[in-house]
Amino acid sequence: MKSILVVDDDTLIRKTLSSHLTKQGFEVQTAEDGESGLRKYAEMGPDLVFLDIRLPDADGLDVLRQMKNLSARASILIMTAYDDMKTTVEAIKLGAFEYLVKPLDYIAIDLAVEKAFQVKALEEKVSYLVEEKQKEYTIDNIIGHSSPMREVYKLIGSVANTRTNVLIQGESGTGKELVAKAIHYNGPYRDEPFIVINCSAISDTLLESELFGHVKGAFTDAVSETRGKFEIAGKGTLFLDEIGDVSTNLQSKLLRVIESRDFMKVGGEKVMKTEARIIAATNHILHALIESGKFREDLYYRLKVVEIDLPSLRERKEDIPELVGYLVEKINRELRKNVRKVPPDVMKLLTDLPWKGNVRELENALTRAVILAKGDVVLKENLPLETEERKLFSRDLVSLEEVEKEYIQYVLAAVKGSKTRASQVLKISRPTLDKKIKDYALEI
Ligand SMILES: Nc1ncnc2c1ncn2[C@@H]1O[C@H](COP(=O)(O)OP(=O)(O)OP(=O)(O)O)[C@@H](O)[C@H]1O
Numbered sequence: 001m002k003s004i005l006v007v008d009d010d011t012l013i014r015k016t017l018s019s020h021l022t023k024q025g026f027e028v029q030t031a032e033d034g035e036s037g038l039r040k041y042a043e044m045g046p047d048l049v050f051l052d053i054r055l056p057d058a059d060g061l062d063v064l065r066q067m068k069n070l071s072a073r074a075s076i077l078i079m080t081a082y083d084d085m086k087t088t089v090e091a092i093k094l095g096a097f098e099y100l101v102k103p104l105d106y107i108a109i110d111l112a113v114e115k116a117f118q119v120k121a122l123e124e125k126v127s128y129l130v131e132e133k134q135k136e137y138t139i140d141n142i143i144g145h146s147s148p149m150r151e152v153y154k155l156i157g158s159v160a161n162t163r164t165n166v167l168i169q170g171e172s173g174t175g176k177e178l179v180a181k182a183i184h185y186n187g188p189y190r191d192e193p194f195i196v197i198n199c200s201a202i203s204d205t206l207l208e209s210e211l212f213g214h215v216k217g218a219f220t221d222a223v224s225e226t227r228g229k230f231e232i233a234g235k236g237t238l239f240l241d242e243i244g245d246v247s248t249n250l251q252s253k254l255l256r257v258i259e260s261r262d263f264m265k266v267g268g269e270k271v272m273k274t275e276a277r278i279i280a281a282t283n284h285i286l287h288a289l290i291e292s293g294k295f296r297e298d299l300y301y302r303l304k305v306v307e308i309d310l311p312s313l314r315e316r317k318e319d320i321p322e323l324v325g326y327l328v329e330k331i332n333r334e335l336r337k338n339v340r341k342v343p344p345d346v347m348k349l350l351t352d353l354p355w356k357g358n359v360r361e362l363e364n365a366l367t368r369a370v371i372l373a374k375g376d377v378v379l380k381e382n383l384p385l386e387t388e389e390r391k392l393f394s395r396d397l398v399s400l401e402e403v404e405k406e407y408i409q410y411v412l413a414a415v416k417g418s419k420t421r422a423s424q425v426l427k428i429s430r431p432t433l434d435k436k437i438k439d440y441a442l443e444i
């Protein structure tokens with residue numbers, strides 16, 4: 001049951017409020033002055049307080065301040081005998097939820113109570129959601145204990161509390177966005193927005209207006225003024241994904257914002273300031289782009305105050321079993337499935353594959369295997385793997401000899417080194433097989 005404390009020196013108000021609110025199903029207590037009001041507040045920890053701003057023994061604002069200090073949980077409604085705006089504004093500044101002017105009427109009381117509880121519920125929900133969101137991006141959700149990953153964690157830890165620009169480089173699917181979020185959600189401005197802009201997905205003009213906003217009439221479709229992401233981000237983070245794809249024209253504009261922190265809307269004249277932190281990411285080798293004149297070197301240096309290079313999955317194979325465990329668990333949870341067993345031979349295969357698309361490709365492969373599974377086991381045949389055979393025919397053109405050499409090697413591996421089996425499969429004699437093994441220096 002929700003509890004309400006009424007603090008007023010007027011007996012009639014205490015009585016009427018108390019009986020009205022009790023009838024509405026609340027647990028109500030009353031106090032006739034500041035001192036007993038504060039004592040009861042501390043004892044009962046109410047959800048809501050009706051506080052008279054004029055009390056016989058204390059300044060109501062002072063009581064409000066002390067209540068807020070004791071616990072910020074309660075919503076506090078101020079009651080004023082006349083419309084004393086100055087005190088009311090002061091009370092709201094101190095964190096009072098609302099004020100009611102005496103004489104009180106039941107409709108105003110009921111509305112204020114309803115609003116207080118609605119806002120409270122919403123606040124709780126929001127803080128729960130924010131917490132959930134933050135949990136999603138704690139460093140714990142980035143998997144891997146290999147030494148390149150340990151370097152990454154160190155860097156995340158050292159930049160999270162700063163406002164420095166960060167450049168994250170890594171192949172596709174290595175977790176660039178995940179790392180950017182971890183930096184944001186572990187920093188002091190975690191409650192401010194984290195905004196992603198994919199610089200390669202949209203045209204130059206559109207990207208410029210996305211970033212800076214535009215004024216009405218700036219171009220044909222600009223029917224109304226818009227706010228750009230630099231403005232919307234506040235003190236939060238602007239994640240510029242695929243920064244290597246930004247045109248040189250826009251690179252100059254970005255350089256200006258980063259250096260001076262000011263910018264103008266497209267078509268606008270007013271200079272605006274941004275406080276957003278910038279995290280940029282790329283899977284291009286920016287150095288190569290600089291050499292070919294496609295990326296400004298000065299911008300590169302401004303962006304990479306701190307540089308985080310994410311290792312490919314091939315460079316941290318030892319993390320694969322742990323990642324598989326984590327991803328299988330995550331996929332099962334999301335799909336409400338129960339396919340959690342990964343046999344050792346499947347795990348070995350998963351560890352040995354090249355994973356050009358890195359963690360994302362591994363996650364997609366496992367998702368498919370979980371969906372297709374009939375029992376509770378991740379099966380090899382359900383993994384969308386490029387089999388050795390398919391690889392053999394889907395690559396650069398090579399000589400027949402090269403193909404023969406690789407195929408014999410493949411068959412030998414498949415029959416676990418049994419030359420008899422291999423010659424049967426290949427339909428060649430044992431001596432021919434022996435000769436080819438020798439000529440091609442194959443391993444058995
Ligand atoms: N170390 C990791 N631990 C757990 N999950 C990871 C890890 N790295 C990446 N992932 C997961 O892999 C997927 C791809 O990650 P993310 O989107 O961050 O990659 P990216 O580098 O931004 O890729 P792209 O360049 O293709 O945009 C996400 O679902 C992410 O949660």
Ligand SMILES: [Mg+2]
Pocket residue numbers: 176177241
């Ligand atoms: Mg990405």
